[in-house]
Amino acid sequence: QVQLVESGGGLVHPGGSLRLSCAASGSIFTTYGWYRQAPGKQRELVALVTRGGDTNYADSVKGRFTISGDNAKNTVSLQMNSLKPEDTAVYYCNVKNWRGTAYWGQGTQVTVSS
Secondary structure, eight states: OOEEEEEOOEEEOTTOOEEEEEEEESSOEEEEEEEEEOTTSOOEEEEEEETTSOEEEOGGGTTTEEEEEETTTTEEEEEEOSOOGGGOEEEEEEEEETTOOEEEOOOEEEEEOO
16 A cells, blocks of 8 residues: 655745655655645646656746655655745645556645745
8 A cells, every 4th residue: 555654844934945755655666756736726746756866847946946756765855945935835745656656645735925
C-alpha cells in the first residue's frame, strides 16, 4: 500500500522561506513532484524530479524554488525561497511508481502574507 506523508508548510511573510518534505513508501517511484492549488484555480505543477535527477519547474517559481529527491529514502523536498503572496496555495506531493500510477499526498497549506 502506497503512503505519502507530507510535512512543512505554514505562514510566512513575503520574501521568506519554507521547506516542504514528502516521504513515500510502498512502491518503487520514478517521479516525485509538487503541485499546488490556490482558491478558485486549477491544480498546477510546481516542480518535479525524476529518479534520474532530471528536474522541471513552473516558470513562476524558477530561480526561487528547488526540488530535490532522495531515491534511497523515497523522499522529496521543495525548498521555497523569496516567497510571494501569489505562492499561497495548498501544496500536494505527487509520486508516480514504476507502473506509471500516480499517488497524491493530503496537501499542506502555504500562506504568504504580511
